[in-house]
Amino acid sequence: MRLRVAGAVLLSAAAYYVYLPLPSGVSEPWKLMLLDALFRSFMQASDVAHALGLCHRVHLLNRVVNWMEAIEAQPCAAVHVADSTLGGVATRVFQPQGGRRLRRGVIYFHGGGWALASGRMRSYDLLCRKMSEDLDAVIMSVDYRLAPEAVFPDQYHDALAASRAFLSPQVLQRFNIDPERVCVSGDSAGGNLAAAVAQELGSDDSVTVKFKLQALIYPVLQALDFHTASYQQNQAVPILYRPVMVRFWLQYLGADGSLEPLLLANNHSALDEPAISAETRSKLDWTTLLPRGHRKHFQPVLKEIGSPGVVGRVPALMDVRAAPLLAEQGILGRTPKAYVMTCEFDVLRDDGLMYARRLQDAGVTVTTDHYDDGFHGCMVFAFLPMMSSVGQRSMNGYIRWLDQNL
Numbered sequence: 243m244r245l246r247v248a249g250a251v252l253l254s255a256a257a258y259y260v261y262l263p264l265p266s267g268v269s270e271p272w273k274l275m276l277l278d279a280l281f282r283s284f285m286q287a288s289d290v291a292h293a294l295g296l297c298h299r300v301h302l303l304n305r306v307v308n309w310m311e312a313i314e315a316q317p318c319a320a321v322h323v324a325d326s327t328l329g330g331v332a333t334r335v336f337q338p339q340g341g342r343r344l345r346r347g348v349i350y351f352h353g354g355g356w357a358l359a360s361g362r363m364r365s366y367d368l369l370c371r372k373m374s375e376d377l378d379a380v381i382m383s384v385d386y387r388l389a390p391e392a393v394f395p396d397q398y399h400d401a402l403a404a405s406r407a408f409l410s411p412q413v414l415q416r417f418n419i420d421p422e423r424v425c426v427s428g429d430s431a432g433g434n435l436a437a438a439v440a441q442e443l444g445s446d447d448s449v450t451v452k453f454k455l456q457a458l459i460y461p462v463l464q465a466l467d468f469h470t471a472s473y474q475q476n477q478a479v480p481i482l483y484r485p486v487m488v489r490f491w492l493q494y495l496g497a498d499g500s501l502e503p504l505l506l507a508n509n510h511s512a513l514d515e516p517a518i519s520a521e522t523r524s525k526l527d528w529t530t531l532l533p534r535g536h537r538k539h540f541q542p543v544l545k546e547i548g549s550p551g552v553v554g555r556v557p558a559l560m561d562v563r564a565a566p567l568l569a570e571q572g573i574l575g576r577t578p579k580a581y582v583m584t585c586e587f588d589v590l591r592d593d594g595l596m597y598a599r600r601l602q603d604a605g606v607t608v609t610t611d612h613y614d615d616g617f618h619g620c621m622v623f624a625f626l627p628m629m630s631s632v633g634q635r636s637m638n639g640y641i642r643w644l645d646q647n648l
């Protein structure tokens with residue numbers, strides 16, 4: 243009897259911990275709740291360890307994730323897999339077995355807020371393996387350096403160095419990659435790096451081999467407005483809560499974490515900040531750049547008076563290499579044909595939608611793939627045990643687009 247009571251108490255405590263009211267329409271809410279509970283418990287454990295001075299919260303999180311998720315480079319019948327380096331940056335290479343024919347190539351940057359995860363994680367390993375097999379293509383999954391040890395522009399420089407090496411005649415020849423059929427891609431923070439690399443290499447006339455495609459999966463693209471319609475709509479939707487994204491940004495830019503409340507209030511981009519011109523503001527004006535259906539009833543949070551000077555102290559907030567949405571139209575116009583995936587239940591939805599619109603305005607052909615029941619990160623949860631339906635659909639949609647366009 244005592245055991246049964248204890249069991250019931252434990253079960254209800256667990257249900258209370260896991261339960262979270264989610265917006266209707268999100269794919270498989272119970273799976274998302276479980277995923278969120280898992281994330282939250284890791285976050286809380288890392289916060290405790292951090293507060294006790296045991297280790298940095300990011301280190302503990304990464305250690306747990308790697309312990310649970312990292313897998314060896316295991317070749318299979320269809321794909322040869324090996325850990326290597328590309329332009330001096332650690333990279334896992336997936337190469338279809340057999341034959342010496344020219345193949346398509348994709349360089350991939352994983353997500354994780356520029357601080358977490360790795361191409362060696364099971365989920366990314368499985369994604370790249372499947373891409374390699376389904377597309378009969380060479381996939382290079384880059385392990386750029388991570389925060390807090392590395393901060394902007396380290397991650398960007400690693401992504402760029404790996405991409406330059408990927409496009410070099412030596413690497414293309416060694417892996418039998420067709421120079422006419424290469425793509426740069428990534429999800430979340432990796433989508434940010436992919437977009438930044440596509441801009442830099444698109445405008446660099448000394449680079450002879452050009453990316454044919456850029457494929458951006460729910461990318462993060464700007465840090466001046468944390469009240470876009472999607473930031474407002476999804477601020478409490480797991481797993482990427484609004485303050486979590488702000489923290490990732492501050493950490494990436496090497497800025498003081500105490501700026502968090504200020505950024506959350508959009509005080510850094512109030513109208514009294516002279517460093518932000520009207521032209522810059524127009525590049526992320528979601529009242530004009532978003533389709534009406536996505537604006538809904540939300541109103542911009544644009545203050546007259548804020549905390550001027552933050553942009554001077556954290557200049558990377560305005561750096562296009564960190565915030566690709568701020569690029570000039572001429573730069574955007576020289577980037578390759580694009581695929582932009584967005585999810586309705588994602589604070590970053592509007593970063594992606596605005597970028598797609600700005601690319602189109604610059605004359606780039608863009609496919610937007612919007613998942614009405616998608617949540618941030620869903621594509622990485624396309625495999626067991628977290629297999630989600632929208633995760634599988636989005637992954638298949640992404641691979642199909644690559645197959646038809648690369």
Ligand SMILES: *[C@@H]1O[C@H](CO)[C@@H](O)[C@H](O)[C@H]1NC(C)=O
Nearest residue numbers: 503504505507509547548549
């Ligand atoms: C934002 O700016 C206003 C006006 O300067 C100020 O009163 C408020 O304290 C600031 N908020 C934060 C979180 O810094």
